[in-house]
Amino acid sequence: MLTRLEGVRIIDPAHRAGGAVRDLYFRDRTIVAAPRDDEPVDRTWDCRGMIAMAGAIDLHTHIGGGKVNLARALLPEFAAAAPVPATDRCAPCTAGPAPSALATGYRYAAMGYTACFEPAMLPVNARQAHFEMGDTPIVDKGAYALLGNDDFLLRLLAGGAERQEIADYVGWTLHATQAMAIKVVNAGGISAFKFNQRSLDVDEAHVHYGITPRRVIAALARAVHDLGVPHPLHVHCSNLGVPGNVDSTLATIEAAEGLPIHLTHLQFHSYGSEGDRKFSSAAARVAEVVNASPHVTVDVGQIMFGQTVTCSGDSMMQHRNARHGRPPKWIVMDIECDAGCGVVPFRYRDRDFVNALQWAIGLELFLLVEDPWRIFLTTDHPNGGPFWSYPHLIKLLMDRSFRNDVLARIHPDAAALSNLRSITREYTLDEIATMTRAAPAQILGLTDRGHLGVGAAADIVVYEPHPDPEVMFAAPRHVFKDGVLVAERGEIRAVTRGSLHTVKPDFDRGIERKLEPWFARYQTQSMHSFVIGDDEVCECGHSARLIAHRCVRHG
Amino acid sequence: MSPARTTTCPFCGLLCDDLEVDPADAKRAPRNACARGRDAYESLAAVDGPPQVAGRAVGLDAALDAAAALLRPLRRPLIGGLDVDIAGMRAILALARHLGAVVDHVSAAKQRNLRALQEFGAITTTFSEVRNRADLLLLVGDGWHRRFPRFIERIVAVDSDLFGPPSRRRIVTLNPIGRDTKAALPQDALHLALDVVPEQLPVLIGMLTAMVDDRPVDPRRSGAVAPALLERCVAWMREARYGVVVWTAADLEGSHAELTVQAITRCIRVLNGATRFAAMPLAGTDGDLTANAVQTWQSGVGLPACYGDGRVVADPERFASPAVLARGEADALIWVSSLGQAAIPAFDAGPTIVFGRADRVFDRSPDVFVPVATPGVDAAGHLVRGDKVVTLRLPAVRASDRPSVATALRGLLDRLGPPC
C-alpha cells in the first residue's frame, strides 16, 4: 500500500531537511521516493500546515525486567490511583510510577515514540526482560546487557586475561542474552557491595579482586569497540548521587582512553560539593569536558518534580541513598554473581534544596552541552521522572521564559546557586528532532530509523504546530509505526507488535569451553539453560520480528 | 546409545535443570529428579485421557465449543488455579479481560512476602549468591527441605571456592526440625538449633533484632529460647560476612504472618548497617511467582485482581477466591492448572470448567474438562525460579497431543469473539 503525507513540513536533521515542505511517501512499512505520475496512491493524508519527524527514540528508559517489575509490585497504592481504563483497542492497565508494560507501549506510541531501549538488562534476568518488552505493544525494543560486576569478568580481569578473551566473553553475552549493547553500572561497585564495601571510586581497588573501576571500564570499552558493536559502552558512573561525584565522572571519561563511551543520566553524576550545604552544580565543568571530547555522548536523566520510583542495578548506591526515599520502603537485591538491583521510591519536590538543584543541573547540562548530536533527552525513566513528562521537558528547553518562570518557583537557594537564569539558549525544533531522533538512531546504529530518507522505516510522526511545544509534543496528530497508523491526537488507533533489535557480533565460541564449567561449578543453572535462542526471544515477543544489526570488527 | 538429554523440572520453585531424560524411555522419570518430581513425572506418564463434557469423552473442539457456550451469557467468572507457565498466564489474562473475570492464584502463601515487601521493602539474594557466598544461614521452619527437596543439595551443601578456600558454613535452625530434615543438612556445617515453637517465631525475631541493634533487652525475658543460645546466635549474625535468612512463606503458619516477614526484613536491614545480610524467601512452586510476575508487568498491579468493567483492580482480600466464592459472587468457575494438583473448590452457582493436568482425578465431573500439557513435561514453557530473578525455559521431554494452556485458551477465546 502506497501512502502520501501531503504538503508536510519535514524536520529531518539526518538529511539537513530543516523545514522543507513536500509530500512524503511510504509503501507498506518503508519510506519511498515520490512515485511516477501514473502510479496510484492508495491513501493520502492532508498534512498541510503540519510537521513531520521520524518516530522518536528513547535510548535509555527502564521499561522491562526484574527491577521494573519489583518497582511495580512495591507501589500498589500509586498504581491503584492511576488506572488506565480499557478502550476498544487497548487493554485495561495502570500507569503508576513504574507503569505497566501495556501502558508503557500505549503512552510512548501516543506521544510519537516508536523505539525504546531498556538500558539495564541483567544477563541472568534477560528472559524476563524480553518477556516484558514483548508485552510492551507498538514500539520497537532492545536492551543493553549489564556487565562489569559479574564475577566471571572480574575474575578474567583480575587474572590478567587477554583482550581477545574479554571481547569473546562480551560477544558471547550479547549473543546469549539477545542484547543490543553493553552497559556497565557502577563498575565493580555492585560486586564490591556484596563484599561489604560501601563505596568504590574510579581508582579504588575492589576489596576482593584488587582491580579498579577504571580497569573495568577500559576493558569493556575496548571489547565493545573491538567487537564493532554500534553503540559504545553505555556507562552509569561510580558514586551516583554523591556530592562531589564530578571527579569520578571526569575520571570515567578518561578511563575510556579515547574510545567511544556513552555516559548515562549525567545529571546524577554532575555534582560538586561546594557551598554551605556541600552540594553544588558541576554541570559547567562536565559540559566543558564533554564539549571537548568528541568520543563522548551523554543523556541527561533530568529529574521532574513529583512522585516517582528509582530502579537501578546499582545496589551499592541505592542502599546508601535509600534513607532519602519516599515513601519509606525500598528493595535491594544481590543477584546471581552477576549483578544487583535497588528500587527506591522518590518524591522530588521543587521546594527541596537538593531536588531543586538537581532539576537545575539537568537543565544546565542540556543547555551547556553544545552538540545536539551528542546529548539525548531522557529522564532515565522512571528514575528522574516518567517518560510522559518529555513534552514538558521539551518546553523547558525551547522556551526560556517558561523555564525562568519555573526557576522562580523552586527553592530560592538552589535557584541562586544555579547559573540557569543566565543561560539564554533555546532549543530549536531541529535540535529537538536531532536529540530525540537522528542522534539516538545514529549512536545505536539503527540505520533505517531516526530519519525520513528513502529506505527508512515508516516510523513517522505528524504534529500540528502549536505555540506551546508541550501541547504539540504531547499528542501528535498522526503516528505511523512501520507504516501503520497507531495513534492520533493521543488516542491509540491500532495495537501492533514492535520489533526487537539485537546485535550479532563475531566472537570465538571457544569461550564456551570456559563458560560451561563456570556455570556448572558456580552457577545454579547450566550454560545451556542460560542462552536465549532467536526463536525463543521471538516467542517472548509474541512472534516479534528480530532485527539483528551487524557488527564490524575492529582489531 | 544416544546421550541423555537434560531437562528442567517444573514441580517446585528450584527448577532443577540437571535432570537427565532416559533416551530409551521418555516416560520414565528423569534421572536426578527428587521424590516429589519423580512422582509427578510418573503420574503424568501413566494417563492419556481425552477432553470431557459432563464426564463424557469428546474431542478438543467439542470441549471448547461447550465451554464457550456455557461462558457466553455469564458476567462474573472466577479464574482460579493459575499454576501455569508464562505463555499460559498471558492467555489467562487475555481471557480475563475478555470475560471481565476475577483472577487469583491457588496459593495465597506468597501474598505474605508480597505484603511485607509492599509495606516495608526487602533485601534479598538469589541461589548462586547463597551457594558461593553465604557463610551463615538462618533457616526458618523446615519447608526449605520438605517443599524444596534439593535446596540443601544444590545450594547449601556445596563447597564453593569462588571467593577463596571454602569455609565451614554456620547454620542456625530457628524451629524444631525432623530427623530426616536434620540429616539433609551438610555434615560439616556448624549447627545451632534454637528450636523455638513456630508460634514464638515473632518473639524470637524481635529479640534477635533488638539485640543486633544493641537495644537494652533482657534475653531472659524471651521465654522462647535459652539466653545463651540467643547470644550465640546474635554473635554468629554479627560475625557473618554474608548471612542469609531462608524461609518458605507457606511455612509461616497463622494469620498476619506477613508481620513476621517484615520483622525478619527489619532485622536484616539493621544487620546491613555493619555487615551484609539478605533474605531468601523460597517460592516459585506451582507457578506462584510466574503468575504474579506476568499479571504485574502487564497490568501494573498484582494478584488477585478483577478485570470487570474495563478496568483492572487488585485487592488481596476482596478478590481472594475463597472470599469471592463464599459470597456467592461468581457465576462460573474456570480452573486453569497445568503444574499442580491442588483441590478445585466446590462450586454450585454455575458451570465449572477445568483446564487441568491430564492425571487430575475428580470426585464429581466438571462441566468441561480439558487435559492440558504440563510445561517441562509434554510441552515447552517458561517459569520464574524461586529466587524471582531467573526465568528458565523448560523443554518438553516427550511428545504429546495435549494442548498447552495457551493453545487451549486461545481456542476458547476465538470461540468467544475477538480478544481485547
Added chain:
Amino acid sequence: MTGLTFELRSVPPGIVDGSVLQPAALAGKSRAEIERLPLAAWNETLVVADLFALKGRDAQHVTIHGACDRFERLGAGLDGGTLTVVGGVGRYAGEGMRRGTLIIDGPAASHVGAGMRGGLIDVTGDAGDFAGSARPGAMAGMAGGTLRIRGDAGDRAGDRMRRGTLIVEGAVGGWCVSRMIAGTALVLGAVGPHPGHQMRRGTLLLDAPGCELLPTFNPNGRHDLLAIRLLLDSLAAHGPGVADYGRRAIGGLDRWLGDLAAGGQGEIFVARS
C-alpha cells in the same frame, strides 16, 4: 428540611462501591439525578434506584437503612456533614475521611476508618480487623480524627496508625497497633496477643492488668503524667468507660517502652485493676 434517607430494598449480587452515598456527592442533585448515580460492582454498574428507595432532601444529613455489609467505602473521603448507616457496613467505611461524622449503628467490616485524616467515626457494634489501619501496600494508617468502636475490634487495630485517636471500648484481637508510627489508641477491654508489635512511636493505653507484653518492651515504672491526664480528659466525652479510665489513671499507669525491635520509642500504659 428532613435528612436524605436511603432505604435498602434489594441486596446486591456482590460487593458494591458505596462511596457515592454521602453529602458532598449528593448535594445539589435532584432525586432523579441521585437515583441514577452509578454504583460500581464487579462487572456491571448498578444505579442507586436499583437498590434503594429515597426519602427526604437534606444532603448534609444522609441516613442509610439496611444491612449494607456488601457496600464498601461507605463514607469514604467524607468531607463534612453527617452520614448515618443503620444496619452494618462493608469494608473501608470512612476510608480517608477528612471532616464530618460517620455513625455506623451496627457492625463494621474490616478497615473501618482506614487512612482517615479527620472527623469522627462512631461504630456502635463490633469492628473487623484493621480498624484505623491502611490499605494493603499503603504505608500510613489513620492519620487524624477519632475512631470510636463501642464493641470489640478485630486484629491489627491501629496498624500503621500515624496520628489521631482510636478508642475501642470492647476487646481487641491480636497485634493491636502493630507498626504504629504515632498517635493514640485506648483499649478498655481485653487485649489479644502481641500488642504493640513493631510499634515505632505512639501511645497505647490498656485496661488489661497483667496482660502479657512482648519481651521487646521494657518496664519503665509507674507514671502519672500530666500529658496523659490531659489526653484522657479530652477523651472523657467519649463515654463513661473512657471517663472512668481517666479517673483511675490519676493514681498512675504502668509504663512500658518499645518495641525495641523497631527503634523502641513507643509506649504502652497499662491501668492497674
